[in-house]
Amino acid sequence: MYQVIARKYRPQTFAELIGQEHVRATVENAIAQRRIAHGYIFSGQRGTGKTTVARILARCLNCVDGPAATPCGVCASCTETANGASVDVIEIDAASNRGINEMRELRENVRYRPARDRYKVFIIDEAHQITNEAFNALLKTLEEPPEWAVFVLCTTEAHKIPATIASRCQQFQFRQVSFEEVVGRMAWICGQEGIEADSEALAALAQAGEGSVRDSLSALDQAIACCGNKLEAVQVRELLGMFSLEAMGRTAAALKAGDARAMLDIVMELERDGRNLQHFSRELSRYFRNLLVARVAGPEPRLISATAGERDRLADTAQLFSEEDLTRYLQLSLDLFRDLQYSLQPRLQLELGLLRMIHAGRMVEVEEALASLGGGGGAEAPKPALNNKKTEAAGPAPVAPPVAPRGMAGDAKAKMLAALEELKMQFTVDAVSHSAVTESGGELVFVTPAAFRIAMSEKDLARAAEKAFGRAMRVKVTIGEGSAPAAGETVKATAMEASDAAPRALAHPEVKRFQEAFPGAQVRAVRDLKE
Numbered sequence: 001m002y003q004v005i006a007r008k009y010r011p012q013t014f015a016e017l018i019g020q021e022h023v024r025a026t027v028e029n030a031i032a033q034r035r036i037a038h039g040y041i042f043s044g045q046r047g048t049g050k051t052t053v054a055r056i057l058a059r060c061l062n063c064v065d066g067p068a069a070t071p072c073g074v075c076a077s078c079t080e081t082a083n084g085a086s087v088d089v090i091e092i093d094a095a096s097n098r099g100i101n102e103m104r105e106l107r108e109n110v111r112y113r114p115a116r117d118r119y120k121v122f123i124i125d126e127a128h129q130i131t132n133e134a135f136n137a138l139l140k141t142l143e144e145p146p147e148w149a150v151f152v153l154c155t156t157e158a159h160k161i162p163a164t165i166a167s168r169c170q171q172f173q174f175r176q177v178s179f180e181e182v183v184g185r186m187a188w189i190c191g192q193e194g195i196e197a198d199s200e201a202l203a204a205l206a207q208a209g210e211g212s213v214r215d216s217l218s219a220l221d222q223a224i225a226c227c228g229n230k231l232e233a234v235q236v237r238e239l240l241g242m243f244s245l246e247a248m249g250r251t252a253a254a255l256k257a258g259d260a261r262a263m264l265d266i267v268m269e270l271e272r273d274g275r276n277l278q279h280f281s282r283e284l285s286r287y288f289r290n291l292l293v294a295r296v297a298g299p300e301p302r303l304i305s306a307t308a309g310e311r312d313r314l315a316d317t318a319q320l321f322s323e324e325d326l327t328r329y330l331q332l333s334l335d336l337f338r339d340l341q342y343s344l345q346p347r348l349q350l351e352l353g354l355l356r357m358i359h360a361g362r363m364v365e366v367e368e369a370l371a372s373l374g375g376g377g378g379a380e381a382p383k384p385a386l387n388n389k390k391t392e393a394a395g396p397a398p399v400a401p402p403v404a405p406r407g408m409a410g411d412a413k414a415k416m417l418a419a420l421e422e423l424k425m426q427f428t429v430d431a432v433s434h435s436a437v438t439e440s441g442g443e444l445v446f447v448t449p450a451a452f453r454i455a456m457s458e459k460d461l462a463r464a465a466e467k468a469f470g471r472a473m474r475v476k477v478t479i480g481e482g483s484a485p486a487a488g489e490t491v492k493a494t495a496m497e498a499s500d501a502a503p504r505a506l507a508h509p510e511v512k513r514f515q516e517a518f519p520g521a522q523v524r525a526v527r528d529l530k531e
């Protein structure tokens, strides 16, 4: 008969147990010193070894050579306990035996000496499920236990055990088993079973278990049933509804680029391939959690459940973002996961959630920059205009009328044009004539339409500028509307205004601070508020 892997490989001794070192050490000591308590509470996440350790404890206590921390494994007591067939080891599933009658029976049963073994061990699984009356019955027994009685209450919800009971028991908190230990255990089991599994396939199985050994082993069973004796990461992930790092990386790339379109494409492909959108959002949260941890702590194996290669890739990606960004993305992905649980329109919800992430990254950048610019602006403070692409997102459109001496800008342009003519830089003459030019404090700023940018070599301009102004000048070229009014511009912009107001606006210190705060930002339009 086929036996599921989790049961077939249930550890029979402490040596086989993975994780839970603190439990193991204390219980082994207690046995060695013959200080056996009458009540134990084993609490913690499902599938981490509570029932397993309860049975190991029973074997340790009842082995003919015992009590011993390493039971012989061959005596009648050892083998029967392993099969769940020992009359003196009584397992009660409280989930199905919640009633007071069962506890009454148990109270009766406790009174009689063990049939064969040293101790009568009562293992009560899902102990939080027993009713109050049943707890009271149990309490009576725990208050005056016969010397041979040992109770082990196993529960995932220790807080539901009444304090009166808990105070009479020794408590052990079972922990999640580490990723690497689960992977190691599965690799060993695969070896025993003649299964070939690549390391990323085992990693996916371990990740799916989230620290529960049983869940990982169940996933392994499922994978073997579906893929046979050779487990590959791609198939295993598909089976478990998981996603590769590369697949998740696409969302990070889209976030980095502020590319909303790419995000929508990701959702489209998920739908097309029939992937489960909830699974995707769960994986997304895990992904951002790992990126955040990698950003804060580096590719730390104890904190990130992934292969060494995956951890390094996570750490590389994490460097593209700030800790604040990643914290925000994690929060938003958790919100998204939650919303998707109840959503009747998961696709829309997912699209909305992903687009929100893009905007979150952007908004905060702008907010922070605004904050760093100081609060002096108030209502008159220049407001950046958000745009679709991240590169343009920070393009401020200053609306404050700058105060700069008139005439000066025109002079600079004329001087430059003359110098360039003289140097016979015809292409540059053309480009500068389409540009807005301002000079202040030894710096020349050119705002040039994109089409002419290529003819604006900073070196050439600097050479011409030295000729025009009789001294070395710093030269800065930015792409913008230049001196020609923009086509389709809705604001009233005249050629005169653009060649005059624009350079003055650009020379304004507030605008300059903006441009420093948003490197690569473009001024897309300048409007003279006096009009």
Ligand SMILES: Nc1ncnc2c1ncn2[C@@H]1O[C@H](COP(=O)(O)OP(=O)(O)OP(=O)(O)O)[C@@H](O)[C@H]1O
Pocket: 005, 006, 007, 008, 009, 010, 011, 016, 017, 018, 019, 020, 044, 045, 046, 047, 048, 049, 050, 051, 052, 053, 125, 126, 154, 155, 156, 177, 185, 213, 214, 215, 217
């Ligand atoms: N610490 C562990 N070391 C090795 N195997 C483990 C461990 N924990 C669980 N397993 C595996 O998972 C199976 C289930 O474990 P066990 O029944 O002890 O979990 P549990 O903590 O009692 O879970 P639940 O809360 O669901 O009852 C075991 O048969 C074993 O194969």
Ligand SMILES: [Mg+2]
Pocket: 050, 051, 052, 125, 126, 154
């Ligand atoms: Mg159990």
Ligand SMILES: [Zn+2]
Pocket: 062, 063, 064, 065, 071, 072, 073, 074, 075, 076, 077, 078, 079
């Ligand atoms: Zn034995």
